[in-house]
Amino acid sequence: MPRLPADPQGFIRANTALEAPAMVPEFKLWLASEYVPIWQATEAWLEEQNVDPPYWAFCWPGGQAVARYLLDNPALVAGKRVIDFAAGSGVSSMAAAKAGAATVIANDIDELSLIATRLNAEANGLAVDTSSADWLAGADGDPEADVVIAGDVCYEREMSVRALGWLRSHAARGRLVLLGDPGRNYFSAQGLEECARYEIPTSLQLENRGMRETVLWRVLPHP
Numbered sequence: 149m150p151r152l153p154a155d156p157q158g159f160i161r162a163n164t165a166l167e168a169p170a171m172v173p174e175f176k177l178w179l180a181s182e183y184v185p186i187w188q189a190t191e192a193w194l195e196e197q198n199v200d201p202p203y204w205a206f207c208w209p210g211g212q213a214v215a216r217y218l219l220d221n222p223a224l225v226a227g228k229r230v231i232d233f234a235a236g237s238g239v240s241s242m243a244a245a246k247a248g249a250a251t252v253i254a255n256d257i258d259e260l261s262l263i264a265t266r267l268n269a270e271a272n273g274l275a276v277d278t279s280s281a282d283w284l285a286g287a288d289g290d291p292e293a294d295v296v297i298a299g300d301v302c303y304e305r306e307m308s309v310r311a312l313g314w315l316r317s318h319a320a321r322g323r324l325v326l327l328g329d330p331g332r333n334y335f336s337a338q339g340l341e342e343c344a345r346y347e348i349p350t351s352l353q354l355e356n357r358g359m360r361e362t363v364l365w366r367v368l369p370h371p
Contacts, residue, residue, distance in 0.1 A: 151198045151199060151200055151260075152198060152199075152259055152260055152263075153197050153198050153199055153260075154198075156259075156260055156263045157263060157267060159197065159199070159260075160178050160205075160260070160263065160264050160267055161178065161267075163180075163186040163189075163205075164178040164179055164180055164181075164186060164205050165178070165179065165181055166178060166179075166271060167179045167181060169207040169212050169215075169239060170212065170348060170349040171212040171213070171215070171216045171346060171348050172207075172212055172215045172216055172219065172239060172243065174219065174246070175215075175239065175242055175243075175246075175268070175272050176271055176272065177207060177237050177238075177239060177268045177271070178205070178237075178264055178267055178268055178271070179205055179206065179207055179237065180202065180205040180206055186202055186205050189202065199260060200258060200260070202260070203236055203258070203261065204236050204237050204238075204256070204258060204260060204261035204264040204265070205237070205264070206236075206237070207236075207237050207239050208236060208237075208299060208300040208330075209299075209300065209328070209330040209346075209348040209350060209360045209362040210298075210299030210300030210301070210327075210328035210329050210330055210332075210362060211235075211236055211237065211239045211240050211299035211300060211328060212239060212299070212328070212346075212348055212362070213299065213328035213329075213330075213344070213346050213348065213362040213363070213364045214239075214240040214243065214297050214298070214299045214326055214327075214328040214364060215239045215240045215242070215243035215299075216243070216344075216346060216364075217326065217328075217343065217344050217364045218240070218243040218244055218247045218297070218326075219243050219246065219247060221247075222247035222248055224247070224295065224324060224326075225244045225247050225248065225249040225294075225295050226247060226248035226249065227248060227249070227250050228249055228250055228294035228295050229249070229250055229251045229292055229293050229294045229295070230244040230249040230251065230252045230253070230293065230294070230295045230296075230297060231252075231253045231255060231291050231293040231295075231296050231297070232244065232252065232253065232254045232255060232297050232298070233255050233283060233296065233297070233298040233301065233311070233314070233315070234255070234256055234298055234299075234300075234301050234311070235254035235255055235256045235261065235262075235265055235278075236256065236261055236265075236299070236300070237261070237264060237265065237268060238254045238261075238264065238265030238266075238268050238269060238276060239268070240297050240298075240299055240328075241253075241254035241265060241269070241276045241297075242268060242269055242272055242274050242276060244295070244297065245269070245274040245275060245276055246272075246274060249295070251277065252275075252276045252277065253276075253277045253278065253279050253291060253293075254276050254277070254278050254279070255278070255279045255280070255281065255283055255291075256278075256280065257280060257282050258280075259280055262278040262279075262280060265278055266278060279291070283314065284310050284311065284314055293318070293323055294323060294324065295323060295324045295325075295326070296315060296318045296319075296323055296324070296325045296326070297325075297326045297327075298311065298315060298325075298326070298327050298328070299327070299328035299329070300328065300329065300330070300332065301327070301329075302329055302332040302333070302334045302335035303332055303333070303334065304334060305334045307334075308332075308334035308335065308336075309334075312336070312367070315327060315367045316339065316367055316368070316369065316370075316371070318367075319367045319368055319369045320369040320370075324366070325366065325367035326343070326364060326365070326366060326367070327340065327364075327365045327366075327367055328362060328363070328364050328365070329362065329363060329365065330348070330360040330361065330362040330363075331360070331361065331362075331363075337363075337365070338371050339367070339368045339370060339371030340365040340366065340367055340368065341365060341366040341368055342363055342364075342365055342366075343364045343365060343366050344363070344364040345361065345362070345363050345364070346361070346362050346363075346364070347359050347360075347361055347362075348360050348361075348362050
């Protein structure tokens with residue numbers, strides 16, 4: 149069963165703050181910062197609050213790269229059906245919506261992430277649908293889409309292999325598949341085409357450097 153605090157929306161608002169991500173100042177998102185409680189959260193505190201690790205409370209570089217690229221190239225998604233895999237804070241979904249996508253579905257298996265995504269979209273006057281289906285496990289694994297986007301999905305070896313295989317399967321169907329990655333340990337550029345490169349400011353408490361060079365890739369049908 150998903151773990152959620154008693155009042156999920158209230159929890160997010162009480163423990164984060166509306167802030168503009170470095171690469172997408174067009175938006176304000178409910179994010180963790182040095183000044184809000186969830187920044188200093190311990191495992192025990194999260195357990196007490198009935199919350200899994202709050203990845204949704206940070207605007208990771210891969211997601212920012214996807215968002216920036218879509219905002220700068222709106223024709224890629226204008227009038228199209230977009231799905232956002234492992235959406236996190238929903239920043240990429242919001243960029244697709246702002247760029248004129250016909251529909252946007254933000255997907256994440258963390259229910260609190262989807263609640264945060266809806267709050268973030270609402271804060272910016274955007275419409276984003278959400279799905280908690282485990283797409284990698286085949287649950288609604290072939291949603292209707294013209295464009296598939298994903299950011300920062302290569303943290304773990306198994307997850308990276310499965311995610312890249314799933315993304316490639318969509319590219320093989322003729323869909324535009326975009327992936328943002330800041331050089332995570334299990335990332336491989338094989339079968340990918342570079343579209344853009346960004347220097348994105350990050351927190352030293354989250355990353356091992358103050359700036360992360362992050363690349364926006366197009367996933368090709370074959371490795």
